[in-house]
Amino acid sequence: MSESLTITASSVDPGLLTLPWTTPLADWSGSDIVYLPKGISRHLVRFSALSGRVIAVKETTAEMARREYDMLGNLARLDVPCVERVAVIAGRWAPAPEGSGQRGERRGEDADGTPLPAALVTAHLKFSLPYRALFTQVLRPNTAARLVDALAVLLVRLHNVGFFWGDVSLSNTLFRRDAGAFAAYLVDAETGELHDGGLTRGQREHDLDIARTNIAGEIMDLEAGGRLEGGVDALQVADGILSSYYSLWSALTDQESFSVDESWRITERVQRLNALGFDIGEMSIQTAPDGTRVSIQPKVVDAGHHQRRLLRLTGLDVEENQARRLLNDLDEFRARVSRIGSDEDMVAHEWLTRVFEPVVKAIPFDLRAKLEPAEVFHQVLEHRWYMSQGRGRAVPLAEVLTSYIDDVLRHRRDEATVMGPPTETMSIPVVRSASDDEDEDEQIDWRDLV
Numbered sequence: 109m110s111e112s113l114t115i116t117a118s119s120v121d122p123g124l125l126t127l128p129w130t131t132p133l134a135d136w137s138g139s140d141i142v143y144l145p146k147g148i149s150r151h152l153v154r155f156s157a158l159s160g161r162v163i164a165v166k167e168t169t170a171e172m173a174r175r176e177y178d179m180l181g182n183l184a185r186l187d188v189p190c191v192e193r194v195a196v197i198a199g200r201w202a203p204a205p206e207g208s209g210q211r212g213e214r215r216g217e218d219a220d221g222t223p224l225p226a227a228l229v230t231a232h233l234k235f236s237l238p239y240r241a242l243f244t245q246v247l248r249p250n251t252a253a254r255l256v257d258a259l260a261v262l263l264v265r266l267h268n269v270g271f272f273w274g275d276v277s278l279s280n281t282l283f284r285r286d287a288g289a290f291a292a293y294l295v296d297a298e299t300g301e302l303h304d305g306g307l308t309r310g311q312r313e314h315d316l317d318i319a320r321t322n323i324a325g326e327i328m329d330l331e332a333g334g335r336l337e338g339g340v341d342a343l344q345v346a347d348g349i350l351s352s353y354y355s356l357w358s359a360l361t362d363q364e365s366f367s368v369d370e371s372w373r374i375t376e377r378v379q380r381l382n383a384l385g386f387d388i389g390e391m392s393i394q395t396a397p398d399g400t401r402v403s404i405q406p407k408v409v410d411a412g413h414h415q416r417r418l419l420r421l422t423g424l425d426v427e428e429n430q431a432r433r434l435l436n437d438l439d440e441f442r443a444r445v446s447r448i449g450s451d452e453d454m455v456a457h458e459w460l461t462r463v464f465e466p467v468v469k470a471i472p473f474d475l476r477a478k479l480e481p482a483e484v485f486h487q488v489l490e491h492r493w494y495m496s497q498g499r500g501r502a503v504p505l506a507e508v509l510t511s512y513i514d515d516v517l518r519h520r521r522d523e524a525t526v527m528g529p530p531t532e533t534m535s536i537p538v539v540r541s542a543s544d545d546e547d548e549d550e551q552i553d554w555r556d557l558v
Contacts, residue, residue: 112199112201113129113197113198113199113200113201114197114198114199115195115196115197116174116177116195116196116198117194117195117196118181118193120195121158121159121194121195123158123159124158124194124195124197124229127140127156127158127165128140129197129200129224129227130200130201130202130203130224131202132167132202132224133152133154133165133167133225133227134152136154136156140154140156141154141155141156142155142156142157142162143155144162144232149166149279149296151166151167151168152166152167153165153166153167155232158194161231161232162231162232163194163229163230163231163232164191164229164230164231164232165227165228165229166227166228166229166230167224167225167226167227168225168226168227168228168298169225169226170196170198170226172226172228172298173196173197173198173226173227173228174196174198174226175298176228176296176297176298177193177195177196177228179297179300179302180192180193180230180297181193182302183266183269183271183294183297183300183302186269186271187412188265188266188269188271188294189262189265189291189292189293189294190293190294190295190297191230191231191232191233191282191293191294191295192230192231192233193228193229193230193231194229194230194231195229196226196227196228196229197226197227197229198226198227199226200223200224200225200226200227201221201222201223201224202221202222202223202224203221204221204222230295233282233284233293233295234480235284235285235479235480235483236282236283236284236293237282237283237284238278238279238281238282238283239255239278239279239281239283239326240330240335242255242283242290243335246334246335246336246337247327247330247335247336247337247340248337248340249337249339249340249345252327252340252345252348253345253348254289254290255278255283255290255292256323256345256346256348256349256352257289257290257348257352258281258283258286258289258290258291258292259276259278259281259292259319259323259349260348260349260352260353260356261292261352261356261411262281262292262293262294263276263315263316263319263349263353264353264356264357264360265411266294267307267312267315267357268360269302270302270303270304270305270306270307271300271301271302271303271307272300272301272302272303272307272311272314272315273294273297273299273300273315273318274299274300274301274315274318275296275298275299275318275322276315276316276318276319276322277318277319277322277323277326278322278323278326279322279326280294280295280296281293281294281295282295284427284480285427285479285480285483286427286428286429286430286483287427287429287430287432287433287482287483287486288429288486288490289429291427291428291429312357316349316350316353319346319349320346320347320349320350321346323345323346323349324342324343324345324346327340327342327345327346328342356384359380359381359384360381360384360386360406361406363403363404364377364403364404365401365402365403365404366401366402367400367401367402368395368399368400368401368402370402371402373404374393374402374404377404377406378406381406382413384411385411385412385413385414385415385428385432386411386413387412387413387416392404392406411428412428413428414428414431414432414435415427415428415431417431417435418431418434418435419431421438421452421453421456422434422438422456422457422459422460422464423460424460424464424482426480426482427482430482430483430486431482433486433489434464434482434485434486437459437463437485437489438455438456438459441455441458441459441463442455442459445458464485467484467485467488467505467509468481468484468485470509470513471484471513471517472513475513475517475518478517478520479517479520484517487512487516487517488505488508488509488512491508491511491512491516492505492508495507495508495511
């Protein structure tokens with residue numbers, strides 16, 4: 109290892125020292141590389157294993173690596189969905205071939221070594237995929253629309269904290285499944301700028317124009333490669349980000365006026381924003397001089413309303429739509445087992461241990477890399493609904509799980525790269541008669557009584 113190697117990180121993982129930094133990234137051996145799907149990038153990117161997780165290594169200039177490292181740290185502090193920064197590796201030096209002489213006094217001008225680009229190291233986002241890897245054969249219109257909608261939400265969140273991206277595209281984004289939709293994460297902040305005073309309308313419009321152009325090009329590229337389903341219009345898909353963005357931005361920022369006897373509309377506005385997944389930091393309220401009109405303009409804190417509530421109640425850290433779905437199931441559980449009025453934290457713990465965890469633990473270990481637990485739970489609920497609709501009756505959860513595992517989950521490809529510690533497979537409670545000395549609630553799954 110070169111004596112000039114420097115590592116910049118908030119917490120240095122000793123495993124970083126074992127990676128072949130004196131070798132150009134393009135020449136890393138198969139033992140140093142983890143083969144994962146990746147998006148299109150202007151830089152060379154490789155995946156590698158580090159202390160039980162997967163990291164992405166990107167070669168770039170030292171200045172750009174440090175700038176992006178700092179930017180990712182700032183975005184993380186602002187709670188914006190982005191990849192996690194790990195380190196910047198600078199001062200890389202490839203040793204000279206044997207017999208080429210001694211190194212001179214001036215680095216970079218001698219004959220026995222070659223300077224190498226700096227490297228930005230980020231953590232691979234588990235269960236995430238680049239847009240090209242989210243479909244196996246062709247991109248369908250519905251999938252394309254959901255990807256663009258997710259990117260629009262991400263762009264709104266970035267603009268809300270004053271971040272100008274400068275290179276908005278599907279390729280610079282990672283996607284995770286989110287209860288039938290997708291959640292988007294920024295993966296490339298190289299061109300980004302953070303403005304404390306917020307963005308001007310012109311800056312936001314410029315980002316949108318870049319997004320529309322890049323998305324259209326990416327969809328056309330899929331079309332040229334025969335990976336676009338017939339009838340999908342690349343320009344129409346690209347235009348979708350405009351309508352999605354403007355609709356959400358308007359809901360978050362528009363000033364609203366109404367008469368003083370319609371004060372209930374303040375609560376309605378808050379609830380509407382919460383339904384979109386956003387929390388309000390403060391509300392600006394102004395009344396007309398004659399007292400006949402009221403104007404309100406909310407200041408949105410950030411997305412994640414349902415995420416934060418579920419995390420507080422259960423400790424589960426999931427995507428926003430997944431959180432909404434799980435909370436709905438929790439509320440239904442609360443009503444079905446007559447816990448209305450009970451302490452919410454106690455009911456949430458009971459739901460977690462009696463409903464959520466048994467379903468997740470029933471998944472065989474060899475299939476747990478297919479989807480993250482919250483997505484599995486959501487899909488099991490969906491599968492049960494379809495089975496019940498088809499049969500015209502409620503289907504026991506144990507039967508649903510067997511069908512879902514064998515007919516759906518087993519045929520999906522893995523979307524995780526690093527598994528957690530082994531956990532034994534658990535069977536879930538099924539309907540059966542309780543003996544005189546048994547508590548019936550402990551033996552019967554609540555859904556099987558519905």
